[in-house]
Amino acid sequence: MLLESYYTKYENIVRITAEQASDFAKQQCHDFNPLHDPDNKRFCVPGDLLFALALYEYGVSESMSFTFTNMVGANMGIIFPEADSEHIIITNEQGKSVLEIKKDGNTSHDPVLIESLIKNYVVFSGQNFPTLLMPLMKKHNVMFNPARPLVMYNSMSLEFESLSLNNPLHVELSDAYFEVEPKRADSFLNFDIFDGQKVIGKGIKKLIVAGLKPYDHERISAFSLAYESRRSAF
Structure with missing residues (x-):
């Protein structure tokens, strides 16, 4: 199974170490966001x-939305409830919501579809x-603080016309835009x-880019080069 090395489950509680989470980000998503570094x-x-684990647990529905309500720290116990409802709340051991899912329509538990969607979506x-945020920040003359980058996953929604897969699945960007506020921006990737x-x-x-500063091409380019160097070295 694609995810088996990235979490452990005892009874009904899932735990993810910092190293497992960081490995998933780097190995499967090619994501080097510093927030996923174990020593951060x-x-x-x-x-x-969390999205990938939810698909394994609940399948792929024709209409789905995922809202990340609280951050999940290393080794935090996470409970994926047994549910066949249209609104699922995934919580930590203290009962605090960390991910809320709404789903509608038919649901597929086809492992080929689920793994293909996970593999291709997380790379996108x-x-x-x-790749995706640099042009938007430049266009709006803003950027995050390179010394303390804070880019957070807020939510995601999916709508399917078909849950049958006949060819290799792939995901492509269709549009991207920023909604800028004084200290943060909401980034939407279609x-x-x-x-x-x-x-x-x-x-x-939808992503939240926090701690906005005026765009500084030299500083953000240096950050981008360092980021790409980490990715290439890995």
Whole structure:
């Protein structure tokens, strides 16, 4: 199974170590966001790993939305409830919501579809920076603080026309835009899901870019080069 090395489960409680979370971000998503480094004081488990675990647990529905309500720290106990409802709340051991899922329509538990969607979506998702965010920040003349980058996964929604897969699945960006406030920006990444050459689904990913500063091409370019160097070295 694709995820078996990235978490442990005892009875009904899932735990993810900092190293497992960091490995998933780097190995599966090609994501080197410093928030997922084990030694980062603000470390959190990647939202894409929680999303992937949720698909294994609940399948892929024709309409799904995922809202990340609280950060998940290293070794935090997470409970994925047994549920067949349209609204699922995933909590920590203290009962605090960390991920809320709404789903509607038919549901597929086809392991080929689930693994293909996970593999292709998380690689797309891991392109947040610098590939997808750099042009948006430049366009709006803002950027995050390179000394304390804070880019957080807020939510994502999926809509499928078909849950049958006949060809290799892939995900492509269709549109991207920023909504800028004084100290933060909401970034929206629209994407298409293809079965071969046919679009079978669409989605929107929302990110929060916090701690905005005026755009400084030299500083953000240096950060981008260092980021790409980490990715290449890995």
